[in-house]
Amino acid sequence: MSADNARVRVRITVNGALREVEIEPRRLLVEFLRDDLDLTGTHIGCDTTFCGACTVLLNGKNVKSCTVLAVQADGGEVTTVEGLEQDGKLDAVQEAFAECHGLQCGYCTPGFLMSTRALLARTPHPSDAQIRKGIAGNTCRCTGYQNIFKAIRTAAGGAGK
């Protein structure tokens, strides 16, 4: 780059609305969402591609937005936790996490919700092994995961035992 602060224009559809913003090429997707669009539901946890708190959907696939440059998402569609609720009604995954108390402090929850969304889109009725694999990229330091499993089973329409 000729200048470190040369800006580029990206066009990214976020939660259904096209956003066109000039950014530095080095801007991470999570910074773009949180700082440029003020969508602070997506959290930064470890910032090292480990914890998954920053998980969003990029073109329907769950990705760690701390490890995607905003320019990589140019022309794409992003869904954040703010985009789950439709017409004032919580998504089934949000309902299930609330009902089963699939959280304690809640910091990791947006990431879990997005990974669960991606898992259920691909596998509407996952086995426990598939749930385990589906959320292996999300870390929760509070719950011990039991209620998160319960919530995912419930969201999938299974018994939330």
Add this chain to the structure above:
Amino acid sequence: MLAALGEEAKVLAGGQSLIPLMKLRLARPSALVDLGHVPEAAYIERKDGHLRIGAMTRHAAIEESAEAARIPILHDCAAGIADAQVRNMGTIGGSVAEADPHGDWAPVLLALGAEVECLGKSGARTVRMSEFIRDAFTTVLGPADLVREIRVPMPAARSAGAYIAFKRCAPVYPTASAAVQVTMEDEDFCRDARVVLGCVGLTPVVAAEAAAALRGQAITPHAIERAADAAMAAADPQPDVRGSVDYKRLLVRVLVRRALLAALARARGEHVEVSHEYVGR
């Protein structure tokens, strides 16, 4: 374009290793060329006796591919790399070009006798996987070269493989891994074998002695133990946070034995599921 940007420019092929390295300032490229906007570089197709995988094919696409599933060791590898999020972004071409000693694809592709099609200013050239990786994080690629395609020869009948990696939890690199491919003459007699180890050397370790313990032999429990012992002897791990030298060598022995048993079962036509293993969730 790469040539014009100079030696400090880098290719972004998914970014699941490069972006973390840049955050740590371990990589400071002067410019990035993002191949993510080249959709035609992502494909999996069978042609002329080879499975051809475009460099920008995401791990998740290989995991879900019916074509790739015909070579189960590819699925073993693709399905267990890091976690779902990383598999949705990371690419096979990026993994191969990075040549991280802890990477998953290189041992598998070596066991399969794969080739890498490289693209540079002077055109395309095909390099055998066994010649592609020169050292840790070092390949035959020049600064203006790209990986265009991975070419895997379709295994013969009665040829089967398995890949097992052990890692402490999903998102991290494995502690050790073993890729095994066997070609059987009949139920018991092994015509050819390859055993390749990951994470226990600066480059993947081709355990030739382990393969020799199997090739041209009737596969008895004794032969399997001899191969596992030979693989352990070939491993040259570094002690680190993942484990001591002795621990990693013992791990190699177990992984090779188990990958071999899985490969032999598959060669008999049995369905066996193996992949990365980790403790916890």
